[in-house]
Amino acid sequence: MTMTETSSVTTATGAIPVLLYHSVSDAPAGRFGPFTVSRSQLAAHLDLLLEKGYQPITVGAMLAGLAAGQLPPRPVVLTFDDGFADYAANAWPLLAERGLAATLYVTAGDLGGRSAWLASAGVSLPMLSRREIADLAADGCEIGAHSMTHPHLDCLPHAVAYEEIRNSKDVLEQVLGRTVDSFAYPHGYHSRATKELVIAAGYRSATAVRNAVSHADDDRYAIARVTVTSDFGIAEVARVLDGTGVRTAGPRERWQTAVWRQARRLARPSGAGRR
Template structure:
């Protein structure tokens, strides 16, 4: 395969846009900071504070990146390079947003446009044009979501649209059929709305397992992102790319320190052990919440199996 690839086009053909390569073809020499945001707004419930950055702070953070000589690329552009073993340019960063909230358009897009930064926006497909019902526990269940026409405008502005499931469940504790439906349908729904490829996926809550990663591959995605609050490692699975959580508390200089490795570590085995234990706890909670229905009793037989 030639080591020349075309940049990812958010409005490209549904048939051909990204070579179907699911494993890397060679070593990559450096780590890549992939930033994770959710909301950019001045109005938010305090319980949601960790996931919301004010427009003023967001502009400060993006300004620091620009002044530091960084440029931003989409996740699919990054994944293309990683897939074929091409080096990622120095001072490269990926900016991502989860959920598909309406305030991306008003709070984040003007800043990204000002600095010429690309970004990838992961949308909860079943909530397009509605509100963020899954955020009820954080007092933000009425936060408006993007409309279909908003997403089309974002594509025209060069923003990549990715999928974030249909209803924002904890995919790794769903049964295989339900998880497959959440993943597969989200891509179909978004591609139908956009008439454009949807090639990257973000796991809701950052929860991924061997099974969910395999389902995302099978659904036709080319990459997927988790959380981990870590720099993306050169040897990471393209369906488990790590991201750094960016908060309101981070000044521009703090962000530069973070992406240079201060306070962020590459994924380690200790993280996997903690993840497996927490997944087991969440499964047990789900079984109790569902009252051990017939389906839940069957699922309980597999509680000791880490996937």
Template structure:
């Protein structure tokens, strides 16, 4: 029987969210409460890479294991998130958008598109302190709406850029927005990654696919009670072995919109 492994997904941790990015921003005090719930319930954190290695080997993770992930690579991580993780002896995995290191979150509009991103030097320093760095594409597109050749470039080149910048191996990938299909999944495998994280807003487990690991997005109104429930395997569905029909329908809608934008561009 599969054991539940909660994989939590964070984006920005800062006191004042950028306009337009409120639902992906967690107050530092609330983030500290999340972490205190993790440690208070006796959980330890491992990286995605470590989890994937255990799953591939058929080795169950230790009981009370949680995985903490951050997408995009916002500069506020170094100031507000990492010190709180380190103070509690917790590690995490950061998925960085390789084409925007040290720049801005320009794939978004308005103030959300002006958020500062961690430069390569800071990522190198964080990696040296125990943070796992993974790839999150070059430019943060909807990979399953791109021509496959372009999606392959985004996946492959992001790894090369990060490995060159960090002087270390990058083995794990996260699909931007969580969007992927079987061809994008195959591209991640062909690029040499040992795992790929989706979103799915479901609880991962020991039978989960290491190339579409389920994660749960943390929201600014998720209190310690929500974290405690997830750690206990409650409050969210268990990730299904196959794609849900709603996901397939939504992908079709996004592809139509993408083609229309290309026609009117």
């Protein structure tokens, strides 16, 4: 399924950059440091977007805009994965003071706890609580699901993967008292079967990684995103926005992705699937 099954509308260039952030902190945690940006770094990125005339919108607004033919001239989507507590402390205030929208994908099984899936890397980050997530949603932040325990979904038995996908939706909907329509694949890993499980669970969209720029014809259940890492200055963000130095998402999975999935499946211990 593609976005243009509901609309043939494109932006002026056809490109819709979707940026993926993780932790926002001035004290990077060990091996997760490459996936952490500082508060000043994020602030500089946001100011650059505004200076270049981009309008940040949520994933939901992007899909609705495509369907209605009412996207802003220069859309960009800001997404934050995992649901770390530093999002409420460091990221959302910077977004809110500029009046900017964002989508936050939350690992629902760790609410109010710590990032259990990072234990093997020697990292334990505090996670957002139920109250914090509800407050963020009330303030206008779009909340999406990011599984229960952050596994490699494409390597799990289908029944187990479906529980991860569906249960995270149920948990967050209970917290928010509203529907949760978008899902983000943990680690970006997905397959055709995984996408079918997301559709069956009732989501209207899903974001992958792919490190490519999305567009109006992109797969709405594998929306391409570009990972923002600790070495991203404003020049790197500008290149993504301008479409230089980053590819546009293609219609098919790259062969390297399929090979890497098979390698991960072979390396996975027998019976693995839950923490």
